[in-house]
Amino acid sequence: MQKKYYTVLVAALMMLTGSAQHPLKHWTDAIEIRYDSRQPVINYFLTVDSSNFSSFEVTMQIRNIPDTFYIGMVAHPEYDDRYWRYVTDLSVETKKGGGKIVREDSAKWKITGNGGIASLHYKINLPSTGDAIRSSWKAYLTPTGGLVGGPHSFMYIIGAPLAPSSISLKIPEGWQIVTGLQSTSDPNTFFASSTWVLIDDPIFVGKVKNWSFKVDGIPHRVTYWSLPDAKTFDTAALLSSIQKLVEQAAFLFGRLPYREFSFMLQDGASGALEHNNSVTVGAPSAQLANNVNSILSEITHEYFHTWNLVRIHTAEYEDVSYKTPPLSKGLWWSEGLTIFYTDLLMRRAGLPVFDSSRLNHLETLIRRYSSTPAYLKFSAEKISMASYAPAGFLGDYSASTHLQGEVLGALLDLMIRDATNGKRSIDDVMRIMMERFSGPKGFTSKDIEQIITGICGNNVHQFFQNHVYGNKQIDFNKYLKLIGLEHQLEWKEALSNDNKPVPDLRIFPYQLPGENITRIGITNPLSCWGRAGLHTGDIIKSVNGKSIASASDFRPLIRNAQRGDTILMEIERPAGVSKISIVVSGYQQAVAHLTQIAASTEKQKRLYEQWLSAK
Numbered sequence: 001m002q003k004k005y006y007t008v009l010v011a012a013l014m015m016l017t018g019s020a021q022h023p024l025k026h027w028t029d030a031i032e033i034r035y036d037s038r039q040p041v042i043n044y045f046l047t048v049d050s051s052n053f054s055s056f057e058v059t060m061q062i063r064n065i066p067d068t069f070y071i072g073m074v075a076h077p078e079y080d081d082r083y084w085r086y087v088t089d090l091s092v093e094t095k096k097g098g099g100k101i102v103r104e105d106s107a108k109w110k111i112t113g114n115g116g117i118a119s120l121h122y123k124i125n126l127p128s129t130g131d132a133i134r135s136s137w138k139a140y141l142t143p144t145g146g147l148v149g150g151p152h153s154f155m156y157i158i159g160a161p162l163a164p165s166s167i168s169l170k171i172p173e174g175w176q177i178v179t180g181l182q183s184t185s186d187p188n189t190f191f192a193s194s195t196w197v198l199i200d201d202p203i204f205v206g207k208v209k210n211w212s213f214k215v216d217g218i219p220h221r222v223t224y225w226s227l228p229d230a231k232t233f234d235t236a237a238l239l240s241s242i243q244k245l246v247e248q249a250a251f252l253f254g255r256l257p258y259r260e261f262s263f264m265l266q267d268g269a270s271g272a273l274e275h276n277n278s279v280t281v282g283a284p285s286a287q288l289a290n291n292v293n294s295i296l297s298e299i300t301h302e303y304f305h306t307w308n309l310v311r312i313h314t315a316e317y318e319d320v321s322y323k324t325p326p327l328s329k330g331l332w333w334s335e336g337l338t339i340f341y342t343d344l345l346m347r348r349a350g351l352p353v354f355d356s357s358r359l360n361h362l363e364t365l366i367r368r369y370s371s372t373p374a375y376l377k378f379s380a381e382k383i384s385m386a387s388y389a390p391a392g393f394l395g396d397y398s399a400s401t402h403l404q405g406e407v408l409g410a411l412l413d414l415m416i417r418d419a420t421n422g423k424r425s426i427d428d429v430m431r432i433m434m435e436r437f438s439g440p441k442g443f444t445s446k447d448i449e450q451i452i453t454g455i456c457g458n459n460v461h462q463f464f465q466n467h468v469y470g471n472k473q474i475d476f477n478k479y480l481k482l483i484g485l486e487h488q489l490e491w492k493e494a495l496s497n498d499n500k501p502v503p504d505l506r507i508f509p510y511q512l513p514g515e516n517i518t519r520i521g522i523t524n525p526l527s528c529w530g531r532a533g534l535h536t537g538d539i540i541k542s543v544n545g546k547s548i549a550s551a552s553d554f555r556p557l558i559r560n561a562q563r564g565d566t567i568l569m570e571i572e573r574p575a576g577v578s579k580i581s582i583v584v585s586g587y588q589q590a591v592a593h594l595t596q597i598a599a600s601t602e603k604q605k606r607l608y609e610q611w612l613s614a615k
């Protein structure tokens, strides 16, 4: 999802005998202790106190533990919320009394006891979101419910990825529990077969409404937590739409890879995150009352990640770790093809989509892609890496791996349709990816190239060489022609929704972790800001004489700029402080026109009709 979709990562789960097993990959944590033969066993107790919703408490009762061991808090590869900042009152009891705790790193603690057993206790003091809308995947508590579990709640034993655990919840009376964790005969106790399973599955608690349906005999639950002043909306319509999406995914892959699935929808929140067998989705009731379909694309995107990202995972995303994982070269596939299928599954399910037709959708993609020079400068793998890299990774450019991946997926689909005379499509690639990469092994772009080569019978190496590993300009007409289409590109003044020329505001402020200074980011070197001599990474001292202490000081000064305004910026670089004057201009955007070639062959026409109908 557009960066507001937060994606999980990691690993793959195999469904064996109905329970999730974690396919062990590599030892991601280079640690001092490896539990090769005897894994620790942990009983977690999480308590929500009805007299205090600003924190919750966790006890870890651990067995099979040596004298010295390490605990950590998992860094999510895509959104590391660093909840280790909110841990307080950490204590340890061992069989001979209190043990010793040394914090060795921000998210890593060394515990020394007497071996055998240990009981750890800590509190998570929940941060306030202030006026900002809450992100749907973050832990929160209110008098009527909240979200706990996952990397925001549970410490883990470093080096013991196969440690099984039970999770017992003590919650206020009248609250329900909704989670993808495996249930037990005790309604308040759940089971996680590995650290990955424990950390991946959020736990929704509170006074919630539940609806359910089955697809292929598999139960699906839709849960809604509402604010006290919630508006009513058409829940039957929402439920029916979600069921149609599930049916389309089951049809595409031929099976559902989980024992049950929970859609956890939350009032008063935004953003969404996928998990092994659940999604957390911000779903404000006022927005749903206005248009109940407005969150369907977000739900579809996260739900599709259940396959493409959680199970079919990139080679760089391995097991859980308290350290941030390496940047991934494969997100063009994980995000780009997921957004490709968001549009496609919604069309196949007969749900309302943003663009009126696939032709219109492709036109929009080509327009957005062509308007951004970063795609001519950086390969898809490099832009994948930029997705979760620090701001400024691409210098004076910015780009979306979601958009680039969707464009590449759309063109590969056309190549496969042409090479197989309409018998195969990118659907076949996705199914093979699921069979080959839902286990311990993650994929690389080379693997995708080999699968497509196998399906097409043609070598697609040049395409990958040019556009995935390299940064050659795409000749769109070469691929559009395969289904009898051609396009023309025009450059036009960028306009507002009411057709007025808009000012070029393609500049943004940012702060790097650990820095107290505000820097600027340029998204296009040909913007009025880039042409005036500004560069990504410049430190902003003042704008029009007003000193800048934070990003929020900068935004209003720029947001209200008009075409023709002159802005004086004082910036600092290693060479010193200088003043730069910028005249705010308008800017040009690409417009794509797709048309059918008049002299299309019968094959081109047939492939076009098949493609257009989302088959």
Ligand SMILES: [Zn+2]
Pocket (backbone or CB within 6 Å): 001, 002, 005, 006, 007, 301, 305, 335, 338
């Ligand atoms: Zn995503």
